[in-house]
Amino acid sequence: MNPRQKLLNQFSTLSPELMRSAQFILDNEQELIVLSMRAFAQKANVLPATLLRLAKSLGYTGWNEFKDEFITLKGLRDNPYTSKAQDIINRLNTHDDPSDTLYDKFFEAQIQNLILTQQKNKHVFSTFIDIVDTSKHLYICGFRGSFPIAWSVYYVYRLFKKNITLIDGLALNLEMHKRDFTAEDTIIVVGFAPYSQETISIIRAAQNASSRILAVTDSLASPLAQNALSSLIFSTDGPSFFPSISSGISISEGFLAGLLAKYGQTGVNNLELNEKFLLGSGAYFNDQ
Incomplete structure (x- = not known):
């Protein structure tokens, strides 16, 4: 599950402070990628420790791992298309993500995209x-x-x-x-x-x-x-x-x-x- 989906799935369970940070991240994903944690925290008007606590609450070891997942999600790695295509094939070959699950995930992602775009x-x-x-x-x-x-x-x-x-x-x-x-x-x-x-x-x-x-x-x-x-x-x-x-x-x-x-x-x-x-x-x- 990508970091955006994790934020959305756990949003209602977060404390008010973490919820405010999560909303800012969802609204400013590109800035999260290009700014340091301190600079991003300043824009979000929260403490850097709050962002670190949010990342750990989602299962990440720290902010850098959380940020790294967003970089991958946004397709900003070298050869992003090739890397994602290889990941799909690897999952299918190891049966971690059977084709019928991939089919369902595709339409679930489209529904989520439409909801976010509307908002x-x-x-x-x-x-x-x-x-x-x-x-x-x-x-x-x-x-x-x-x-x-x-x-x-x-x-x-x-x-x-x-x-x-x-x-x-x-x-x-x-x-x-x-x-x-x-x-x-x-x-x-x-x-x-x-x-x-x-x-x-x-x-x-x-x-x-x-x-x-x-x-x-x-x-x-x-x-x-x-x-x-x-x-x-x-x-x-x-x-x-x-x-x-x-x-x-x-x-x-x-x-x-x-x-x-x-x-x-x-x-x-x-x-x-x-x-x-x-x-x-x-x-x-x-x-x-």
Whole structure:
């Protein structure tokens, strides 16, 4: 069981002081990884001894072992995908984790990811939508594993509004988009650890153009969120070797639904026009 799951499972049994520390850890996992125990305790407004006591109450020998487990959980080791894949195979070969158990763990992790994602974004959700709604033009990018999230936002958004551009990096065309950024535009960057260098270059170009930056990412301490006006945070935990993007897709779908509701009847009318066109064009299979 990973340290996040241990915190959640034992949360209700902790003392008020340890409970407050546990909540701070769950809300600031990335900072736990990069800060010393003393610096992290100062940010959490608790004593370092409190963090040590919490780690030991969860079965760890000390803070360093607890922190080390979070580093592994976040996929920040060398060859993280390979290491996790090898661990799955080793467990299957030794019968420590039979395939039917792995199947159940996968869906349990997705449910937990959705719960955490819902909790983390409720207070910023409307702000994120307001920024998008007041943008002259919207750009969105997500590279490598985060591309499906960016593409799904782009595709659905285009059904009721047209002021959006997908930065897909096709033929290394990033510069063609960067040169068009203005202070009236908003750039949505999507990504999770390890973060793509291309995403960072988009952020720097947006900053140079004074564009507004929004992030859909895995942590408030990620380089995407650190440079964003507002961020939607999704959890990527799971028993597979690759980070899960299910909750990233879900929070994006929620954001699109909220945006359509804000756009009102005009959005519904635009959606109706596009839907009629798709049906009339034969885009969908019909065997009648």
